[in-house]
Amino acid sequence: MDLCAICKEKRQKCVLTPYLPANKHEKYAYLVYVFGIENVVRILNEIDPSQRQACVDSLCFEAEARVRDPVYGTVGIINDNKRRIQYLQHSLQIAQRELAMIKHGRSRL
Amino acid sequence: MDLCAICKEKRQKCVLTPYLPANKHEKYAYLVYVFGIENVVRILNEIDPSQRQACVDSLCFEAEARVRDPVYGTVGIINDNKRRIQYLQHSLQIAQRELAMIKHGRSRL
Numbered sequence: 001m002d003l004c005a006i007c008k009e010k011r012q013k014c015v016l017t018p019y020l021p022a023n024k025h026e027k028y029a030y031l032v033y034v035f036g037i038e039n040v041v042r043i044l045n046e047i048d049p050s051q052r053q054a055c056v057d058s059l060c061f062e063a064e065a066r067v068r069d070p071v072y073g074t075v076g077i078i079n080d081n082k083r084r085i086q087y088l089q090h091s092l093q094i095a096q097r098e099l100a101m102i103k104h105g106r107s108r109l
Numbered sequence: 110m111d112l113c114a115i116c117k118e119k120r121q122k123c124v125l126t127p128y129l130p131a132n133k134h135e136k137y138a139y140l141v142y143v144f145g146i147e148n149v150v151r152i153l154n155e156i157d158p159s160q161r162q163a164c165v166d167s168l169c170f171e172a173e174a175r176v177r178d179p180v181y182g183t184v185g186i187i188n189d190n191k192r193r194i195q196y197l198q199h200s201l202q203i204a205q206r207e208l209a210m211i212k213h214g215r216s217r218l
Contacts, residue, residue, distance in 0.1 A: 033148075034144065034148065034152070035143065035144055035145070035148065036144070036145050036147070036148050038145075039142075039143065039144065039145050039148075043143070043175070043179060046179060047179050047180055051180045054180050054181065055179065055180045055181075057184075058180065058181045058182050058184035058185075059182070061184050062171060062175075062182060062183060062184065066152070066171075070152060070155060070156050070164065071156055071160045071163050071164045071167065072163065072164075072167045073167055073168070073171060073183075074171060074182075074183040074184065074187060075166075075167035075170050075171065075183065076167075077187055078183060078186055078187060078190065081187065081190035081191070081194065082190070084194055085190065085193055085194060085197065088194065088197035088198060088201060089197060091201055092197060092200055092201045092204060095201060095204035095205055095208060096204055098208060099204060099207060099208055099211075102208075102211055
């Protein structure tokens, strides 16, 4: 199994190794830049090993989002999704109201 | 203006001070735990001062989400929102299909 980039350099094993292979240089760079590798390792050490892959994946996603959008990070994605949800709720409400009116009109015939 | 908790301790000024008052201990604790204050300060220093308040707010939100859900953090919220969007899109599609069928039936009368 490959060692992570940091461990390779320090010639040691770390908790991150099984979840992010050493050739994923970009993902490492994002993790190091946003969280610092020590914080990532500490967070990983505090959760169950069965959940560490999901944790590394979500940390990588957050880190990349922060690099792409330094001001909002994943919160920018959450805000976009909220607007999308509001738009869909509004459209659904309009369609359901129109359907209800048609069905109400029919039942009066 | 109050100094941030870290700067208060070190008796110095930092870039974080105007955006997160010293009495927000919980938010500081989350930022320190998830990102480390040095990473927060570095990210802040690299963006325009006019956007730093939004940046601190989004970092606080991300940090709190990671403390509440150490495995998924804000990615858990994004996944929930994606499921909600899919459900709404599906419901809207059904309602619009029903409306189209009713209107098509009417136009044939």
